[in-house]
Structures are given as structure tokens and as C-alpha cells.
Amino acid sequence: MKFHTVEIEGIETLGRYVLLHYRWEGSIEPGQFTMARAAGYPTTFDPFLARPFSFYDYDGETASLLFEVRGRGTQLLAEATERIEASRPLGKGFRVDGVAGRAVLLGGGVGVAPFKFLSRRLYELGVEHDVALGFEDEGVAGVAGDFPGAKVATMDGSFGVRGTVLDAVGDLSEYSAIYACGPNAMLAAVKRAANGAKICQLSVEERMGCGNGSCNGCVVPTERGYVRSCIEGPVFDAEVLAW
Ligand SMILES: Cc1cc2nc3c(=O)[nH]c(=O)nc-3n(C[C@H](O)[C@H](O)[C@H](O)COP(=O)(O)OP(=O)(O)OC[C@H]3O[C@@H](n4cnc5c(N)ncnc54)[C@H](O)[C@@H]3O)c2cc1C
């Protein structure tokens, strides 16, 4: 995998998440991801493997990543000041053609990440849409401020309605397209609630080693057996996933 050393244009916090902007020229589709790591490799080998991140936004010049600091890889990215290393955009993003009516974007926790960019794309296409976000608590829900008008739920009820993102959004049958990203349990619940909706696309966040199809570390079960989510995903039609 080729990595590009890219200049950081800014880094800020949104609630408890980190938002990092870097300069990028080329096409990116909403739902695609990059493998990123702090600059320094191979001098430091720290971290040894890059980590996958959805594109939070892209305006043709500046790409943004929104991430939660979980371990060493994200900690080092959060501490970066001048540059990071990032791969080209990878994977298959959200399909946005053929949406006949209103769409809804459902994000769970940092699964909100691909929806700023998807919302931008739907807006450009004239597709009306709602955004519903679910978080553990008010501290993490701070990112919701970047989604004006979003319906918000928190598990502890400290912000928005109490419950999951599905409690925030209500009846899914009124939407002609459903897009979701978050933990697998949330995606499985969205798939059940979508009840065979014509367009229901789910972005999975399996752990990834290589990001280019070499390690088989990111497989997900489908009706035709296991497939690599870095190549055939991370966005899948809901009916394809064998959950
Ligand atoms: C396609 C894709 C897109 C992603 N987009 C984003 C994003 O936009 N923002 C973001 O914050 N994260 C995103 N992730 C998850 C992100 O890659 C991990 O949080 C990151 O790799 C953690 O690296 P680390 O070194 O900080 O933590 P590690 O030291 O590797 O792990 C720390 C802890 O986090 C847990 N963890 C690591 N990866 C995951 C995962 N994929 N799902 C659940 N738990 C995990 C580990 O089990 C461990 O408990 C995405 C993952 C995928 C596959």
C-alpha cells in the first residue's frame, strides 16, 4: 500500500472526538475510507499498521477525519501537528443514485463519521434527508452540533431522547433510502427495522490490518460466504449481510 505524506491543515475537538483536516486532491466518494497513521514510518514503526478511518468531509481540497481516541494509533494521530501518512481513498462508498424520496442517515457513536460528507453529497443532488445520531452520553454527543437539525438520542438520556438512534428517528417506513454506520449490533437492528426497504446501506467497521485485501482480517459474513470488507465494503446493501 502506498502512503502519501499529507500536510495537516487543522486539528480540533468536537465533543470527545478529534477532527483532523489535511490537504488532498483527487476524487473521494462518501463512505470510502483511508488507512492513516502518524508520520514517521519506517523510522519509528509506531504504529506498525495504519488504521482505517471514514472520510468525514471533503470539499475537493481538504479532507477531514473524525475519530475517537481508542488506543495507540489514534492517540498518535491526535498528537500530530504537521503531517500524517494517508492512503488513497479505499473501498466502496454509499450508492446515492436512484433515491426517489426522502433519505435518512443513522449514525451510532463515531459511526457518525461518514455522514457529514454523505449529507453534503445528497444536498448537492437535491435529495432531502434527515440525520439521526445515537451516543452513549452528552459528552460524546458534542459532535451533533455539527449536524444542525439532527435528531439525537443518548443511552443515558443526558442529551436528546433516551435510547438508541432508532428511538430518535421513529418510523423508518417513511424513508425511501436508509444509510447507517455504527457498531454491528446497531446495524443489525437498523436492518431489522428497515424491514426490506428498497435502499438500505450499512457501513461496517471491522478491524483492518492491511486495507487492501491481503490479510483477510476484515471479513464479514454474507449470503455467499465471508467477504473482505475493505474490498467489497465497507458499505454493503443490508440484505447482503448475513446477520
Ligand atoms: C472502514 C472503517 C472506517 C472507520 N472509520 C472510523 C472513523 O471515521 N472514526 C473512528 O474513530 N474510527 C473509525 N474506525 C475505527 C478505527 O479504525 C479504530 O478505532 C482504530 O483502528 C483504533 O486504533 P487504535 O490504535 O487507536 O486502537 P487499538 O489499540 O487498535 O484498539 C483500542 C481499542 O479499540 C478497539 N477497536 C479497535 N478497532 C475497532 C473497531 N474497528 N471497532 C470497534 N472497536 C475497535 C479495540 O478492540 C481495543 O479495545 C473505522 C474502522 C473501519 C474498518
Ligand code: FES
Ligand atoms: S484489511 Fe486486510 S483484507 Fe481487509
